[in-house]
Amino acid sequence: MAQKKLYAGVKLHEIRTRLSLTQKAFAAKLGVSLPYLNQMENNHRPISTSVVLALAQEFGLDVTELSSGDTERLVSDMREALADPVFSDSVPLADLRLAASNAPALTRAFLELHSAYRRTQERLVSLDAALGQGSEDVAQLPWEEVRDFFHYCDNYIDAVDRAAEHFAGADPMAAARKALEERGITLFVCEETGLRTFDPETRRLTLSARVGVATRNFQILHQVALLTQNDLLEATLDLARFQTADARAIARIGLANYFAGAALLPYGRFRAAAQETRHDIERLAQRFGASIEQVTHRLSTLQRTGDKGVPFFFVRVDQAGTITKRHSATRMQFARFGGACPLWNVHRAFETPSHFLRQLAETPDGERYILLARDVSKSGGAWGAPDRRYAIALGCEVAHAPNLVYADGLDTGTPSAYEPIGTSCRICERRSCHQRSIPPLEQKLRFTPDRRDVLPYEIGE
Missing domain, CATH: 3.30.450 (Beta-Lactamase)
Structure with a gap:
């Protein structure tokens, strides 16, 4: 396949701003003319190979920053939103990419607006829900807000990840047991209990005997995160600026889970082991005493800048x-x-x-x-x-x-x-898929009564 052109004007502008350089000074360091830099920052031209090399050599930049997944995420989310029947006309994919690249903040605002509209429509479907919440302001559902927070952070929270790696040291579970002992907390494993119960009065942490060791270790580290990393978790939540207390509470659980996973599978050692085993998931699970799901999820979070x-x-x-x-x-x-x-x-x-x-x-x-x-x-x-x-x-x-x-x-x-x-199915443009469940909402359909294939309709261009 041909190499795709790299349009990353917003990211290039962010880099220049972060370096406190004027366009003229930045162009000189990159070895390009001022008009050419201006065109790249406005996505009128793709970023050339020579500029990518100059960014790496002159500024030590991790060039993967230029191809972050934000644009593709926004394009995907916009395509799904615009497939809503409320929009009568389809928007060309090129226009969506242009909006996501040049105006990401405006694009996110559009997505939030559509989400609010969609939630309002869903509430009106149920009379009980409408009567119960009719006077309430429409806000993003808490779990959706938290989901989007992690989604647009590349599911990598650097400060929490590094704190977990530092805490884990050579043996994360030994570090966890030490942290509990220092706080006078006794660990119990019991048959008749939930996954994890901590009683601050008795200083007793109880885990379920019905789950595997990997799950119990993860729950221990989650509780350790709540006990030892409160300031870090609260600071991260402050930066996220969640709209509701429920969203903040859900995100706090998510961050504690993140810390637990990052401590159980410390970044440097885990990434090296993944390379060594060629990402053999079962070997990694055995080596780190983790579950298959924990390992696969962690593999998707290895997005530390420069490593x-x-x-x-x-x-x-x-x-x-x-x-x-x-x-x-x-x-x-x-x-x-x-x-x-x-x-x-x-x-x-x-x-x-x-x-x-x-x-x-x-x-x-x-x-x-x-x-x-x-x-x-x-x-x-x-x-x-x-x-x-x-x-x-x-x-x-x-x-x-x-x-x-x-x-x-x-x-x-x-x-x-x-x-x-x-x-x-609703946003897939494939015209001959034998598993299609509903028509694509962005394309016109043709109906021919005297002809029938797998689908009862034909998808137009």
């Missing part, structure tokens, strides 16, 4: 196909609402418990990926206790295949080996 890992996307879905966790450090983005493309191998993972499924896939924009999927269902731990059934998917662009043990033996050089997949 980034392979850019992965990560999703977790339930049996209905609803995405319950999502993150992408790649160009691959996911639907904000509803389920995932039925052609992804993640839906077949429930049929083959404890086995990884591999898939070569191509998205409508022509990008090719290698995808992994695995069932991560969790037992209730006792007869009659309900199981929690989930599957996870981890993937990266096929250019990174040599770094993955899972790519061995796959015919990555043959175009026909790639299965065509999409994001979700």
Whole structure:
């Protein structure tokens, strides 16, 4: 595939502002003319290879900053929003990319406005909800606000990640036990309890005996985060400026979870081990005493500036196909609402418990990926206790295949080996998908009564 042009004017402007340089001084250091720099900052021209090299050599810049996933995330989110029937005319993809690149703040404001409209419509569907909340101001739902916070942070919180790595040292669980002992907290494992219960009066931390060791260790580290990192968590929450107390409370749990995962799998050691094992998830889980889900989620967060890992996307879905966790450090983005493309191998993972499924896939924009999927269902731990059934998917662009043990033996050089997949039916432009559930809302349909194929309609250009 031809190399895509890099338009990153907003990011280039941010870099220049951060360095406190005028356009003239910045152009001189990059070895380009002032008009050329101005055109690049306004996305009238792509950033040239020579400028990328100059940024790295002159300023020591991690050039991956220029190709951050924000633009693709915003484009994906706008396409889904504009597929709403309330918008009668479709907007060309080129216009969406231009808006996301040149006016990201305005784009986010549009998305927030559409989200508010959508929530209002959903409330009006139920009379009880309308009567109960009719006088209430429309605000973003707390969990949506928190989800977007992590989404647009690349799911990497640098201060929390580094604090967790420092805390973990050579043995995170030894550090955790020491932290509990210093605070006079006694640890108990009990059959009849929830996952984790901490009683500040008795200084007693109780964990469930029905879950695995990896889950118990994670819960210990979560409690340690709440006990030892309160100032850091509160400062991070202050910077996020959540709109509601509920959103702040949910995000606090999310940040404590982040600390727990980053302490259990410290950045430097984990990234080195991932490279050494060629991202063999089971070996990494054994080496660090973590679960498969913990390892795959952590792989998708290795986005530290100057020391980034392979850019992965990560999703977790339930049996209905609803995405319950999502993150992408790649160009691959996911639907904000509803389920995932039925052609992804993640839906077949429930049929083959404890086995990884591999898939070569191509998205409508022509990008090719290698995808992994695995069932991560969790037992209730006792007869009659309900199981929690989930599957996870981890993937990266096929250019990174040599770094993955899972790519061995796959015919990555043959175009026909790639299965065509999409994001979700409502915004997927594929015209001949045999698994399409609903028509694409951005394209016109044709109906021919005397002709029938897999679909009862034809999708126009």
